[in-house]
Amino acid sequence: MCSSPEAGILVPIPQYPLYTATLSVLGAQCVPYYLDESKGWGTDLDTIREAYKKAKDAGTNVRAIVIINPGNPTGASLDPEDVRSVLEFAADNKLVVMADEVYQTNIFQGKFYSFKKGLRELQKSDKNKDGKFDSIELASLHSISKGMVGECGHRGGYFEMVGFDKEVVEQIYKFVSIMLCPPVIGQCIVEMMCNPPKEGDESYELYKKEYDGIFNGLQDRATALYEAFKQMEGVECQSPAGSMYLFPTISLPEKAQEAAKKENKSPDEYYCFRLLDATGICVVAGSGFGQREGTLHFRTTFLAPGTDWVGRMTKFHKEFMEEFR
Known part of the structure; x- marks a missing residue:
């Protein structure tokens, strides 16, 4: 996605600074879009559209949009309508959606609504008559170092790729496989996060x-x-x-x-x-x-x-x- 200096990624502002730092290392452009403080730091589709158009007019090839939900640093939690509106925008403009959802277990108001759930519901809805949601590429991220464990020393997590070409997934899997593994305890906690004890289990x-x-x-x-x-x-x-x-x-x-x-x-x-x-x-x-x-x-x-x-x-x-x- 960041294969040239003209490549751009839509990133929320305020944002976790690792995104802008990574884009700088990759030689790509951050395309900032402001969150709406008056709406509890929710997304504002008009603001996203404006940021996208401004970047395109300046010659930037906008490739993806990042969403941090629940928010860091804002503490916001997006409602289903906000999630679906971002997915519709991404479908209309053929953008990869990067859903940073590492705080999904920390929800104090309402319930967590994932981008994958939003995507699946749109794919089954009447809005998908022309199949435009079938080709959305979504990467969802989750981590044990946030959430209920909340222990940043325990490093482990996953990202899931939905809607990506099989060969692309294979290349990315090959790339991450050459990296060093996280410590054993991190791997154990990832397993517990994905398969927690169920009612009736001893623990x-x-x-x-x-x-x-x-x-x-x-x-x-x-x-x-x-x-x-x-x-x-x-x-x-x-x-x-x-x-x-x-x-x-x-x-x-x-x-x-x-x-x-x-x-x-x-x-x-x-x-x-x-x-x-x-x-x-x-x-x-x-x-x-x-x-x-x-x-x-x-x-x-x-x-x-x-x-x-x-x-x-x-x-x-x-x-x-x-x-x-």
């Missing part, structure tokens, strides 16, 4: 207890953090829908922005470093993921045990705003 009760415990802990911390953000001056945040992140907007006083400039930092970066120094809590500036010009954000996880650290965060924010008022 099911313990598995379910531990699994639900991790999930409920994440949801409790996400809710506590969200409630704290609602009380913080100049902070707006979507309710936690999925993944392990929240991506609030922050409005900083002019004096704080001037202080950031003196230290050659962006305002959101300055805020994040001050938070780290004062509390030991590490968040990442929104500028590291891409954001609309004139806006400020930061990404925070809610992985740390307990919720006492949330209070440290609100205390810092209040003092920071007072300092630069």
Whole structure:
């Protein structure tokens, strides 16, 4: 897909920076499309169309579209309508769909709706009378280092290729087969992820207890953090829908922005470093993921045990705003 400098891949903004970094290494172009913050960081088809047309008009050969669902860094979870609309757009423009779904077990609102399910439903629907959905190429990605295990040291996962030519699949399989294998424990956890204990199995009760415990802990911390953000001056945040992140907007006083400039930092970066120094809590500036010009954000996880650290965060924010008022 990235066989020439004119090749381009549609990538959501904000995005996990590995996508733009990989495209840079491959010598291809990132075609950014902005997510809609007012819709809980959902996709906006008009924005995607606009980004696609602008790139095509500039001579870019747009080959694929990346979707991160649930979102990183946004924490968004796409509804079925959004998923289907992206698939229809891809079918109309003959784009490969790359569905990054590594946080699919972390859903706090509604249910996870996969791109493969969306594709299969479209293929069976009346919209497929001309067979346009039969030839969509979809790559779905999943990982053990996210989700309920949430242990980034355990590396393992898979991607499934749907609708690709058999010879293409064989070549890709040959390519990945020459790479080093992940550690044995990673392979074991992939097996458990794909074939978890079932009700009646000897280990099911313990598995379910531990699994639900991790999930409920994440949801409790996400809710506590969200409630704290609602009380913080100049902070707006979507309710936690999925993944392990929240991506609030922050409005900083002019004096704080001037202080950031003196230290050659962006305002959101300055805020994040001050938070780290004062509390030991590490968040990442929104500028590291891409954001609309004139806006400020930061990404925070809610992985740390307990919720006492949330209070440290609100205390810092209040003092920071007072300092630069």
